[in-house]
Amino acid sequence: MPTETEWFSAWFDSPYYHLLYRDRDHQEAQRFIDALLVHLHPKPTARLLDLACGKGRHAIHLSEKGYDVTGVDLSPESIAYARQFGHERLHFEVHDMRDPLAWGPFDLIFNLFTSFGYFADETENVVALMSAAAALRPGGKMVIDFMNTERTVRELVSHEEKTVDGTTFHLHRHLDKGFIVKEICFRDAAGQEQRFEERVRALRREQFEEYFQMAGLRLAEVLGDYHLHPYDEQTSPRMIFVLKK
Known part of the structure; x- marks a missing residue:
């Protein structure tokens, strides 16, 4: 684990981070999650993880759909805020995604809105994926929503x-x-x-596929936007990977 302060540790805990991004489209985010739930159709008893959950808006929405949800994030400030919404089926924990997850196993893991690729050492991306994969049940799925780097x-x-x-x-x-x-x-x-x-690593699809192979995750499909259209390298705004253990 790096000893020097990493950029995301300082910036994500700053009130100015939340001010700058205050106008993010919450309704679009909820529609995206709703579409993913229809697409992936997890069982009502499924346990879900929101990996890098921030202040918990997506985890809260998933919980409102009736699922047992855990949200984890590196930022103590964000988790302290999110915990006011917690209940017996919605929990929030401070957690570095490179470390083993103590709260599994999960049926479905979400890593949404480009919350990946922050680390200075590229091998730590694989370490983070391996930690997430270890917390998935056999047959469980993981969704990584990243920018379409090419575009x-x-x-x-x-x-x-x-x-x-x-x-x-x-x-x-x-x-x-x-x-x-x-x-x-x-x-x-x-x-x-x-x-x-x-600082977000400019990861191409091919690099992600190498990571997935090293983490023992199988790529099921790649979607290209929040309406879940197929991915097109030239035109899609997003790369949304659906992975299976």
Whole structure:
């Protein structure tokens, strides 16, 4: 485990992270999850895991559908927030996805909205997948929802400015040694300059398939958007992998 602070540890616990992304489309996210449930039709008794759950919005929605759900995330701040919604069939735990999962086994694991590929050492992506696979029941499924890297790189917007509640964020995107990097600069409420960054490995489908093989997961299908249309490398906004143990 790295000893230095990793970018996601600091940024995901910042209130400015949640401010910047406050306007994410919750209804679209719920429709996506509903479509996945219809597509995968887990049994009513299935145990579900939301891996890298953030503040728990997807786990809460899954729980409202009647499933037993566990949400895990690296951010203590996010988990503290999510726990106010917990009950006997909805639990939240602070967890690094590289570590073994103590709360399985699960019938279905979700890793949604590009919550993968953050680690500086590429082997840790495989370690994270192996930990998730170990927590799946035999025959269980895992869904990894990632950006379509081919299209994202091709259409990368290098500079953007966004103002939310009086805070102006200056966003700069570029490629750096196999990562898509987003630099985030702004002045905080005290007028101090702040700088964070997001670094997501620019993973192609072929790299994912190598990871899956090493983790003992079989690729069942690849979907290309939140309406679950088939994946097309040139046009799809997403790469949504459905995996089976």
